[in-house]
Amino acid sequence: MRTVQRAQGLPIAIVEEIAYENGWITREQLMESTERYGKSPYGQHLKGLADGEIMLVPNQKN
Known part of the structure; x- marks a missing residue:
């Protein structure tokens, strides 16, 4: 997971x-x-995220 986070510059699975x-x-x-x-x-x-600078991607159901 750390490798992906570093490569993409995005955190993964943030509980909050x-x-x-x-x-x-x-x-x-x-x-x-x-x-x-x-x-x-x-x-x-x-x-x-709280300030609206990061947009959430809606969950897509298959």
């Missing part, structure tokens, strides 16, 4: 992102996680 995408947590709860992880790449990814 999955929960937010599915409506299991609110934006406010997502922002709490951004504060917990600070300026780490993980925290910055969550902040981008």
Whole structure:
């Protein structure tokens, strides 16, 4: 997983992102996680998601 993340520059399987995408947590709860992880790449990814800078791809059902 680390190899793919480094090669593509995208984190994989971020629990908070999955929960937010599915409506299991609110934006406010997502922002709490951004504060917990600070300026780490993980925290910055969550902040981008909360700020709308990272767009979620809708789940596609087969």
